[in-house]
Amino acid sequence: MDYSFSLGMKPSKRTTIYDIAKALNITPATVSRALNGNKLISDATKQQVAIMAKKLNYKHNAHASNLRTGGSKTIGVVVPQITINFFSKAIAGIEEVASLNGYTIIICQSDDDFEKEKAAVETLINQNVACIMISLAAGTKSTEHLQEAINNNVRVIQFDRTDESLPTDRVINEIDNVVAEMVQHLFDQGYRNIAYLAGPQNIDIFRKRREAFERNIKKLGFPLVKKNIEHYDLDRDSSRMAARKLLTQKKRPDAIFASSDLGALGAWEMARELGIQIPEELAICGFSNEFYTEIVSPSITTVNQFSQKMGQVAGNILFDSINNKLPNSEKPVTVIVKPELIVRESTCRKV
């Protein structure tokens, strides 16, 4: 009897299907089939194999299997930063669906840097992942690296921060309606001089949000005041400074619509610093429903993007297609997740 395991010693070699085959006097092929649930194999054999596998402490070798089959049950996920709540939730959503389907996920961070993103994609191609799910870095200048992935038989699904010019499946939020709703809500609450805090315009969704804002402001018959649109990088300091610019103008806006919750938070903090009352003198709203928007006081009106659901949807696109549950169209799908306006104290001055 071999006590090496119970003694906590490292075994010299892992058990393979050959060991199982030898022990049962059958061939490795049969063992492989049995372990994979092949229908042709008799239940008796399957049972024996399962028992012996357990007894010999067999572990499936994913590398060998992947090499042989040319694929792998792995999804590569590339996001700017996993510490951003939106992304960690999206990843959680992907992981959920992946795990249900027996897939694992490899995570890479781009840190919003193009070079790091390219390196990550390269690595994932080397890993032969079945699919790359990506939210583009702010610094991404082209999508050649993703085209390269596709050329190498790796499927690509973009989510949230996408590039339309690359024809892949995409999961994005509906923008126009929710922005229209938000602007209308501000109007209904009596705000008439609405400013906008715009994120990095090289990122698709931030550009679209700004455009939707401008469109809807015009729709309400307001003039589009250039000075009422400030840009900020996606950090807190920068948003505070941008908000300060807006709030120290001669004709101070009575509302700030920020393209992200961090932007809204910056404006919120700056308003308090300047002694401006929210929501009486100033409305503030953001985008993403980050946890803190709910618990600050006054709480901040925002938009729930359902990021976890976006991750799940991305996963489902992949697995529906793998399992042929989709109509046989070869065209890329774009799934639009409807976001939800969440009205809170920061924009409600009417009773």
Add this chain to the structure above:
Amino acid sequence: MDYSFSLGMKPSKRTTIYDIAKALNITPATVSRALNGNKLISDATKQQVAIMAKKLNYKHNAHASNLRTGGSKTIGVVVPQITINFFSKAIAGIEEVASLNGYTIIICQSDDDFEKEKAAVETLINQNVACIMISLAAGTKSTEHLQEAINNNVRVIQFDRTDESLPTDRVINEIDNVVAEMVQHLFDQGYRNIAYLAGPQNIDIFRKRREAFERNIKKLGFPLVKKNIEHYDLDRDSSRMAARKLLTQKKRPDAIFASSDLGALGAWEMARELGIQIPEELAICGFSNEFYTEIVSPSITTVNQFSQKMGQVAGNILFDSINNKLPNSEKPVTVIVKPELIVRESTCRKV
């Protein structure tokens, strides 16, 4: 000439080192060596190979390499929930160091469920990961699955939520001093009836935090009031209910020390609901320095655990050992990361 790439068509087969070898009239072995920077290969050959590899659009096949070498440049990370800020930061730290060393990370969530954790570890063993970095699920009853990993030549590094009885490298926070500091701080601020909101006691760190609290309360000469210690699960509702129990006693505590920020937040909310003034009538403090503790008003005193650093440290333990930078002791290392008390408004009633 082959236009298949530029036409966006999927190539029938990936380029291998054989293709490069054939094109250059050398052997695959030489190509492999050249690509891996083998010192015996002439610079001329290396150059040629590099150029041809690029020209033929060669991608290294990690599976084949891993199968051959029996290892993989992959770290498996298992955490309860990646959406918890503490964990996503720790993962970010691990990813940083891993990526610098040419490793990728595979992420699994246990959802605090033992069975899911076991399945995740099993998968990671199958993937032949070099190392599993894990923070145990609340529901984890034994560490056999991790012993199993070790038996299969997979290194294990535990962080934060660890089990001491399993002899692996560990990265944890120093507890006693920071809890002592916190209790002393509360005392200095004049709080004399300090309650404690204790997390799930089957998790190491939550038990240790409670024990440290009790020890330090006694040290200050206070009696240990049983009714002043309430338990809660790690969610918001449960912490609110636990706080309610504490705050509706006849002899209401004048301070609540929560074992997590979520616990502190629950107490904070309940205090407001009951009209109890913070910090005048009640001090509140937590653990982890979650983002919201800083921006609520009054802001919440807490402990910075440096989770991202903990992730980096875990990574460094692995790579220092891989690169033989460690003294040749075979004993597991325990690295203790010193946390930092962050005093904020919620515990300061003195000027």
Add this chain to the structure above:
DNA sequence: ATGAAAGCGCTAACAC
């Protein structure tokens, strides 16, 4: 400095 050859562990086409 490079070539020849074997084999990592698995799967799948083909045979019976």
Add this chain to the structure above:
DNA sequence: GTGTTAGCGCTTTCAT
């Protein structure tokens, strides 16, 4: 229902 055989792409020992 099971065996035979070949090979996925790479690395590495041994030879030259």
